[in-house]
Amino acid sequence: VYEVKDLKKTYQIGDVKTDALRGVNLTINEGEFTAIAGPSGSGKSTLLHLIGGLDKPSSGEIYLNGKRIDQLDKKDGAAVRLSTLGFVFQAYNLIPVLTALENAAFVLELQGVSKKDREAKALAALKTLEMDELKDRRPNQLSGGQQQRVAVARALAANPKVILADEPTANLDSETGQRLIHYMKKLNQEQGVTFVFSTHDPRLLEHVSRIVRIEDGKVTGEEQPKPM
Amino acid sequence: VYEVKDLKKTYQIGDVKTDALRGVNLTINEGEFTAIAGPSGSGKSTLLHLIGGLDKPSSGEIYLNGKRIDQLDKKDGAAVRLSTLGFVFQAYNLIPVLTALENAAFVLELQGVSKKDREAKALAALKTLEMDELKDRRPNQLSGGQQQRVAVARALAANPKVILADEPTANLDSETGQRLIHYMKKLNQEQGVTFVFSTHDPRLLEHVSRIVRIEDGKVTGEEQPKPM
Numbered sequence: 001v002y003e004v005k006d007l008k009k010t011y012q013i014g015d016v017k018t019d020a021l022r023g024v025n026l027t028i029n030e031g032e033f034t035a036i037a038g039p040s041g042s043g044k045s046t047l048l049h050l051i052g053g054l055d056k057p058s059s060g061e062i063y064l065n066g067k068r069i070d071q072l073d074k075k076d077g078a079a080v081r082l083s084t085l086g087f088v089f090q091a092y093n094l095i096p097v098l099t100a101l102e103n104a105a106f107v108l109e110l111q112g113v114s115k116k117d118r119e120a121k122a123l124a125a126l127k128t129l130e131m132d133e134l135k136d137r138r139p140n141q142l143s144g145g146q147q148q149r150v151a152v153a154r155a156l157a158a159n160p161k162v163i164l165a166d167e168p169t170a171n172l173d174s175e176t177g178q179r180l181i182h183y184m185k186k187l188n189q190e191q192g193v194t195f196v197f198s199t200h201d202p203r204l205l206e207h208v209s210r211i212v213r214i215e216d217g218k219v220t221g222e223e224q225p226k227p228m
Numbered sequence: 229v230y231e232v233k234d235l236k237k238t239y240q241i242g243d244v245k246t247d248a249l250r251g252v253n254l255t256i257n258e259g260e261f262t263a264i265a266g267p268s269g270s271g272k273s274t275l276l277h278l279i280g281g282l283d284k285p286s287s288g289e290i291y292l293n294g295k296r297i298d299q300l301d302k303k304d305g306a307a308v309r310l311s312t313l314g315f316v317f318q319a320y321n322l323i324p325v326l327t328a329l330e331n332a333a334f335v336l337e338l339q340g341v342s343k344k345d346r347e348a349k350a351l352a353a354l355k356t357l358e359m360d361e362l363k364d365r366r367p368n369q370l371s372g373g374q375q376q377r378v379a380v381a382r383a384l385a386a387n388p389k390v391i392l393a394d395e396p397t398a399n400l401d402s403e404t405g406q407r408l409i410h411y412m413k414k415l416n417q418e419q420g421v422t423f424v425f426s427t428h429d430p431r432l433l434e435h436v437s438r439i440v441r442i443e444d445g446k447v448t449g450e451e452q453p454k455p456m
């Protein structure tokens with residue numbers, strides 16, 4: 001699914017350069033349930049944003065299903081993302097004026113799905129996350145963990161083949177988090193959806209088949225806690 | 229420190245009422261290191277915001293150091309908060325145009341502390357959270373966990389006697405989270421600072437002296453995992 005070669009990302013602030021990623025090499029195969037783990041500031045979100053086509057690297061190459069995606073223009077990059085990927089943001093990025101249902105349906109709307117169909121699919125995704133009763137709430141009328149679940153529902157609603165999730169359980173209590181993890185694992189095992197998480201959550205790390213360790217912008221090693 | 233009597237909070241959306249808190253009774257004594265724990269949506273943030281004077285209850289009474297604070301007007305409420313409380317928000321609420329240092333110094337600025345003094349105190353708070361090197365960054369130039377630490381630094385910088393922290397370790401990896409927990413515990417044991425956390429983090433729950441369980445807007449019980 002993903003081939004990442006010598007990926008680098010440097011931010012420039014005034015005359016100070018920050019090397020967020022210093023040469024990451026990574027392969028993600030179809031059907032993986034893999035976590036990127038590492039300290040705060042180590043580059044996890046940066047890596048996910050780059051492979052998600054949401055930002056351009058400073059150098060290096062990213063291939064998604066054999067196609068090079070790191071140098072696509074805005075329009076082509078958006079088309080690839082829309083058809084293949086689901087993204088859950090660390091800060092959710094919900095639209096304040098839309099309801100939970102409309103936020104969850106947002107990707108489907110961009111894909112041109114009819115209102116009737118997209119609201120049915122969005123409602124089903126919200127239902128899985130126990131958020132269907134709150135479908136008419138705006139984000140500022142929801143708790144932190146409820147907002148997080150709407151962000152996850154949005155990524156799931158369009159049934160993408162690959163889901164990139166940045167800290168998807170950070171604001172969830174143990175039980176709600178466990179139910180989410182079990183649901184994602186089910187999607188992975190039954191429908192072959194590929195998952196790449198960035199996470200600190202030990203309860204999620206218990207369930208992944210592969211953990212890629214990252215520190216200071218470089219991959220430092222990996223573990224396979226469970227066979228696939 | 230806190231006396232909370234039959235606290236209720238109902239939100240009205242159109243003609244639908246949501247009872248976020250249904251009659252909470254709680255006492256917090258000076259020097260406690262206490263967690264409010266419960267499922268997503270159970271009322272933890274609502275409770276913290278009410279005792280933090282950031283919102284008014286629908287009914288019930290809140291006493292802070294013997295003084296009733298739930299019906300204060302905006303100006304008096306702000307004065308109490310400023311002199312006594314530190315607050316860490318679940319969504320951080322950092323100011324996008326200010327640097328990490330300026331954000332951390334914000335409460336001190338509201339208190340009228342001189343620029344020289346407040347920047348020294350804010351820098352010391354950032355240093356404790358290993359964020360001093362990033363003091364000139366704006367929030368959107370920081371990782372999720374780095375933003376969270378600036379939010380904590382802001383609450384610590386003014387040396388309040390009571391700190392209310394809503395999910396302060398949600399976006400921190402194990403080690404960074406542990407160092408923050410140890411620092412807060414040190415402040416508690418050496419300076420008698422009272423801490424009330426809302427948290428799901430089992431690593432933080434391990435360290436608190438008292439856990440108040442909340443479910444569906446009501447306190448359902450409590451535990452004392454460690455003697456004080």
Ligand SMILES: Nc1ncnc2c1ncn2[C@@H]1O[C@H](COP(=O)(O)OP(=O)(O)OP(=O)(O)O)[C@@H](O)[C@H]1O
Nearest residue numbers: 141143144145146239248268269270271272273274
């Ligand atoms: N402005 C609002 N209007 C309507 N309902 C609200 C509003 N704000 C919060 N709620 C509801 O009040 C309840 C309690 O919310 P609160 O934010 O206190 O939960 P929480 O325990 O902090 O959850 P989490 O662990 O997810 O952060 C939730 O069911 C939430 O949907």
Ligand SMILES: Nc1ncnc2c1ncn2[C@@H]1O[C@H](COP(=O)(O)OP(=O)(O)OP(=O)(O)O)[C@@H](O)[C@H]1O
Nearest residue numbers: 011020040041042043044045046369371372373374
């Ligand atoms: N716009 C930016 N300008 C400068 N530096 C940045 C910018 N965005 C991120 N960084 C830096 O790049 C590094 C990696 O950030 P990233 O968000 O990928 O970390 P992370 O592993 O996701 O951290 P966390 O666990 O705290 O979410 C950090 O040191 C961060 O300060």
Ligand SMILES: [Mg+2]
Nearest residue numbers: 045090371372
């Ligand atoms: Mg991150």
Ligand SMILES: [Mg+2]
Nearest residue numbers: 143144273318
């Ligand atoms: Mg909350």
